[in-house]
């Protein structure tokens with residue numbers, strides 16, 4: 536049986552920081568409220584000339600280096616993003632060109648908002664298992680600051696910019712054990728961007744969210760996806776070494792950690808330093824914990840995400 540294995544991780548964060556003190560000057564809020572309700576202390580913001588593809592390329596280069604793979608050996612590029620450089624071509628095509636991958640391999644974006652990385656990973660995994668790709672570059676990259684309304688106190692303090700990437704390759708050893716992805720478009724009015732090419736308002740579209748109902752749905756849905764993932768593999772909570780969650784809100788992450796019975800030190804948390812970077816948050820968290828030595832080869836990781844759409848999903852991975 537062919538599996539796909541993660542053989543390298545990388546990430547990139549823009550230099551500029553936006554702290555809670557900065558938000559105290561922008562909106563009616565306090566550092567204490569933001570930390571207590573979200574866990575966020577600081578987020579990174581892309582420079583004016585930095586595009587999502589630039590963040591993606593920087594993260595990808597680090598993942599390729601860690602995997603010891605040259606760009607020419609990549610035969611599939613997938614970018615999870617909700618903030619593409621342009622409507623088209625896809626950010627994945629732009630990344631392919633910037634990395635000098637000139638082998639005409641398929642390159643496309645996956646739009647599943649905060650679940651974008653899990654969706655992209657699931658897609659690449661299926662390409663590899665089907666024998667249609669051998670070594671894939673899977674990236675989550677966002678410049679959410681470009682679609683944030685910094686006068687909307689209900690959500691503007693949440694979002695950050697960044698990118699994370701993994702190199703996946705075909706292997707006889709697991710690898711990605713299973714992926715589970717879902718969507719329910721009936722909830723789109725709770726979390727959306729208020730414009731786009733077809734609807735108009737393309738000047739400055741921004742994210743709109745009814746935070747509290749989204750929060751409740753996220754907790755319940757992630758609870759269910761944990762059960763679904765474990766049941767699909769005949770596994771117990773105790774088989775999970777690390778939870779590598781989407782970083783939306785510390786309270787959502789803690790609820791899933793509790794559901795899994797995992798001690799806090801087995802949950803990778805970056806939301807305090809990165810904010811919510813949507814499709815970038817899981818690969819950013821993964822790379823952080825791989826590079827600081829917490830996540831080790833052979834360990835079992837559960838990745839999960841919930842976001843606009845609604846979309847949600849998980850990936851169970853033997854690292």
Ligand code: UT7
Pocket residue numbers: 562563564565568569572573649688689690692745746747748749750753782783784787811813841842843
């Ligand atoms: O990644 C994609 C999915 N996204 C998420 O999962 C995000 C889900 N939502 C959340 O993280 C939370 O709902 C928020 C952090 C956005 C809001 O936290 P909450 O605990 O749900 O707050 P709330 O909206 O119920 O508001 C509670 C109070 C209200 O005041 P009153 O009515 O109790 O007097 C708000 O006006 O907090 C107030 N509030 C604020 N206070 C200070 C709302 N925003 C702020 C703010 N600073 N920025």
